[in-house]
Amino acid sequence: MRKILVVGNWKMHLNTSQASLLVHRLQERIAIRRDVEVVLAPSMLVLQPLSVQIDRRKFRLAAQNAYFRDEGAFTGEVSFTMLRDLVHYVIVGHSERRHIFSEDLDMIRDKVAASVRNEITPILCVGETKRERSDGETKQVLHDQLMTALHNLTSREVGQMVIAYEPVWAIGTGDVAKPDQIEEIIDYIRGYIRDVFGPKASKELRILYGGSVTPEVIHGFLDVPGVDGFLVGGASLNYYSFANIVDAAYKWQREKGEV
Ligand code: PGA
Numbered sequence: 001m002r003k004i005l006v007v008g009n010w011k012m013h014l015n016t017s018q019a020s021l022l023v024h025r026l027q028e029r030i031a032i033r034r035d036v037e038v039v040l041a042p043s044m045l046v047l048q049p050l051s052v053q054i055d056r057r058k059f060r061l062a063a064q065n066a067y068f069r070d071e072g073a074f075t076g077e078v079s080f081t082m083l084r085d086l087v088h089y090v091i092v093g094h095s096e097r098r099h100i101f102s103e104d105l106d107m108i109r110d111k112v113a114a115s116v117r118n119e120i121t122p123i124l125c126v127g128e129t130k131r132e133r134s135d136g137e138t139k140q141v142l143h144d145q146l147m148t149a150l151h152n153l154t155s156r157e158v159g160q161m162v163i164a165y166e167p168v169w170a171i172g173t174g175d176v177a178k179p180d181q182i183e184e185i186i187d188y189i190r191g192y193i194r195d196v197f198g199p200k201a202s203k204e205l206r207i208l209y210g211g212s213v214t215p216e217v218i219h220g221f222l223d224v225p226g227v228d229g230f231l232v233g234g235a236s237l238n239y240y241s242f243a244n245i246v247d248a249a250y251k252w253q254r255e256k257g258e259v
Pocket of ligand 1 (some may be wrong): 210
């Protein structure tokens with residue numbers, strides 16, 4: 001049984017005291033739920049103080065990015081090796097990294113490999129732009145992103161990672177993907193993993209949806225077959241919205257009789 005995963009990506013928001021306040025509120029509002037895993041991805045600067053503040057029965061930490069070399073003359077970068085005792089997850093290949101910071105397919109492949117090498121679970125983001133979708137290229141784009149990023153990984157390593165399907169046109173736009181669009185792509189991703197890495201990896205791998213997820217739209221998404229959780233941006237900055245998303249995921253799972 002794949003455990004539901006809800007990840008809050010705070011992006012470049014919240015300084016140390018604002019982050020601490022948000023965690024304080026979330027800890028009051030979110031109960032310990034063994035069957036829903038809640039992960040916070042604050043800025044790099046805030047990871048260390050939050051690691052001592054969080055109730056580890058409720059939350060785990062993720063970094064939003066890291067550099068693939070373990071150490072060296074790379075001014076301004078933080079390596080996966082430096083993060084290995086601090087975080088459970090690192091987000092790799094977010095569309096903002098791909099498009100604003102020009103991370104290409106090879107760099108994302110190297111980051112996934114560095115994450116696995118350092119025993120940190122990668123949350124690999126994939127997704128097409130609006131133009132790629134309207135040109136009918138969605139599956140080809142996803143194929144290329146998956147093929148490169150997972151290059152050289154074993155079936156076991158792929159089974160343990162997380163893939164987030166985030167259509168670029170749905171991120172921060174309020175332009176939410178429709179459940180049937182999400183279902184089609186999740187099926188495609190799981191099918192790709194089954195063909196290349198085998199049925200066990202495809203069954204174990206968790207696939208998230210991300211892009212304008214809010215408490216208002218969450219119910220339609222939870223019923224999409226194969227969705228194992230969410231990567232939440234904007235709505236994760238508000239304790240009330242984020243806690244409602246976590247609650248909705250928990251209730252949905254309980255109603256299905258899976259808790
Ligand atoms: P959003 O961001 O929820 O604000 O659309 C999602 C993401 O970028 O991961």
